[in-house]
Amino acid sequence: MTFDQLRLEGVTRRFGSHDALTDLTLTIERGEFIALLGPSGCGKSTALNCLAGLLPLSSGQIWQDGTRLDPLPPERRGFGMVFQNYALFPHLSVRKNVAFGLQMRGLSRAEVRRRTDEAIRLVHLEDQTGKLPGQLSGGQQQRVAIARAVVLEPALVLMDEPLSNLDAKLRLEMRTEIRRLHQSLGLTTVYVTHDQEEALSMADRLVVLRGGRVQQIGTPEDLHTRPVNRHVADFMGFRNLLRLRADAAAAEGTGVVVEGDGVRLRGTTVGAVAAGATVVAAIRPEELSVVEDTTGDGVAATVEVVEYRGREFAVEARTGSGIQLNIRTSVRPVPGDKITVTADPEHLLVFPDDGDDT
Ligand SMILES: Nc1ncnc2c1ncn2[C@@H]1O[C@H](COP(=O)(O)OP(=O)(O)O)[C@@H](O)[C@H]1O
Numbered sequence: 001m002t003f004d005q006l007r008l009e010g011v012t013r014r015f016g017s018h019d020a021l022t023d024l025t026l027t028i029e030r031g032e033f034i035a036l037l038g039p040s041g042c043g044k045s046t047a048l049n050c051l052a053g054l055l056p057l058s059s060g061q062i063w064q065d066g067t068r069l070d071p072l073p074p075e076r077r078g079f080g081m082v083f084q085n086y087a088l089f090p091h092l093s094v095r096k097n098v099a100f101g102l103q104m105r106g107l108s109r110a111e112v113r114r115r116t117d118e119a120i121r122l123v124h125l126e127d128q129t130g131k132l133p134g135q136l137s138g139g140q141q142q143r144v145a146i147a148r149a150v151v152l153e154p155a156l157v158l159m160d161e162p163l164s165n166l167d168a169k170l171r172l173e174m175r176t177e178i179r180r181l182h183q184s185l186g187l188t189t190v191y192v193t194h195d196q197e198e199a200l201s202m203a204d205r206l207v208v209l210r211g212g213r214v215q216q217i218g219t220p221e222d223l224h225t226r227p228v229n230r231h232v233a234d235f236m237g238f239r240n241l242l243r244l245r246a247d248a249a250a251a252e253g254t255g256v257v258v259e260g261d262g263v264r265l266r267g268t269t270v271g272a273v274a275a276g277a278t279v280v281a282a283i284r285p286e287e288l289s290v291v292e293d294t295t296g297d298g299v300a301a302t303v304e305v306v307e308y309r310g311r312e313f314a315v316e317a318r319t320g321s322g323i324q325l326n327i328r329t330s331v332r333p334v335p336g337d338k339i340t341v342t343a344d345p346e347h348l349l350v351f352p353d354d355g356d357d358t
């Protein structure tokens with residue numbers, strides 16, 4: 001069972017008066033790996049459960065090519081699901097857990113055996129087939145859950161934070177593994193996570209949610225380099241968010257000078273920024289540079305904290321007016337040093353200020 005396109009049209013889910021998911025519109029192409037990304041409580045699981053059929057929609061529609069899916073129960077959608085808590089049958093062996101869905105479909109013994117073996121091999125559990133879930137590590141249990149989902153060759157695989165119970169090293173390994181399975185089996189995957197690094201490294205496209213609403217849909221590169229608003233920027237690692245004022249005189253095209261509290265920097269506007277308006281200027285720590293020359297644009301600051309991070313140093317500095325700056329630099333400063341910090345205008349994104357700092 002496969003499809004060309006899966007379309008979510010205005011998918012909305014309320015709990016009482018609470019809008020958990022509002023107006024999610026998204027077209028998923030066959031073979032895509034889509035990540036739903038956002039902080040806890042932003043509506044990711046709600047979206048996934050609406051897609052799976054575990055939650056009825058409050059409004060909107062879901063279409064698989066020409067077939068309307070949203071009135072159908074989960075079992076008639078034919079999707080595979082993998083959850084954070086594995087949800088394996090505790091009294092069944094690895095092999096029986098994986099074979100269960102195939103047996104329910106009434107396939108022949110030989111066919112069940114062949115496909116079960118294949119799925120177990122894909123997740124590298126050949127040596128564990130007789131064990132019960134309780135005798136496996138968290139990573140192995142999650143592999144069983146993945147095998148159990150993909151063995152049914154589902155049209156769509158839905159994963160809800162499948163790696164969040166695993167330790168850091170295993171999480172990295174499983175990322176690669178899930179991506180490899182996705183590719184080699186030609187799956188279409190919707191993957192929920194609150195970890196932007198995970199989403200950026202795995203997905204073809206990301207959907208960033210905030211308060212149940214889509215903020216941006218795009219490729220990892222789109223989101224990384226061109227976040228559409230300050231909330232996406234914040235989530236994408238633009239750790240310096242400075243509230244400043246756009247200088248009227250210097251505005252030209254998307255280039256703008258932003259000033260305030262002893263800070264003067266050149267940046268690039270994203271969205272409509274009026275001359276003289278309050279703005280939020282966003283820049284990543286690694287895009288700030290420490291310079292010797294103090295005559296040009298820049299920010300004077302005093303180094304407060306220096307942490308060694310492998311090839312470079314993470315530096316916290318503070319301006320005279322008390323603004324904290326996070327900087328990455330290869331030259332080791334010492335706490336108390338007076339420095340001048342500048343930014344490449346291309347990397348300093350200037351957003352209209354919506355006044356919402358949450
Ligand atoms: N069954 C429910 N009843 C009431 N509120 C719910 C229910 N499920 C989720 N919510 C609320 O909807 C919002 C989105 O939840 P959820 O989709 O689980 O977020 P996420 O998966 O992004 O952490 C949250 O504010 C949550 O408290």
Ligand SMILES: [Mg+2]
Pocket residue numbers: 044045046
């Ligand atoms: Mg969730």
